[in-house]
Amino acid sequence: MxxxxxxxxxxxxxxxxxxxxxxxxxxxxxxxxxxxxxxxxxxxxxxxxxxxxxxxxDPEWTPPTGGHKMSLAFDCTTAEAVDETFAQLTGRGDGDSKPVAGIVHEPWDAFWGQRYAVVSDPDGNKVDLFAALD
Known part of the structure; x- marks a missing residue:
């Protein structure tokens, strides 16, 4: 399996x-x-x-409410790529990009040794962006 x-x-x-x-x-x-x-x-x-x-x-299905219990995490390979991906997704990039993500947490250098940012997808699901700090 x-x-x-x-x-x-x-x-x-x-x-x-x-x-x-x-x-x-x-x-x-x-x-x-x-x-x-x-x-x-x-x-x-x-x-x-x-x-x-x-x-x-399921005709009785309803969208979930409340907090999310999971997130997806994407390894962006470099700290610079975390910032670039965050900017692209949130419309803070080249000025031509339309935002497709919500901002949950701006990029920061996390105490555990990674560049980290959190966005939300168009449906509110949390998506982590990370890379090891050199």
Whole structure:
């Protein structure tokens, strides 16, 4: 048995695709108008499904409320890449980029030896950006 995929429910497929594409995931199936989209990241798949898909599976499904109990974490390789990715996702980059992420925590040098930032995807899920400090 192996972990194969993480599924994320989205209310805005085009913006969610822009967000996860900006993180370097490879779009392999679906697209902005599709109810189901798949990305790959090495051996792991990230699946996006619309709320309509969830309602088709379970007509009594409702979006979760309250705090989030998990987050995705992306190794950006370098401290500079953490800052660049944060700027790109939050629209603080070259001035032409549209924000596709919310700001949870600006980049900082964490006491555990990493450059770290936290953003939220278009549906409010927390996404950590990190890299080891030299």
């Amino acid at each position: 192996k972990l194969d995929a993480i599924s994320i429910i989205t209310a805005d497929m085009p913006t969610a695709i822009a967000f996860y594409s900006a993180l370097g995931l490879e779009l392999v199936d679906g697209g902005p108008d599709a109810p189901h989209t798949e990305f790959t990241s090495g051996a792991l798949r990230i699946l996006l499904d619309t709320e309509a898909v969830m309602l088709g599976i």
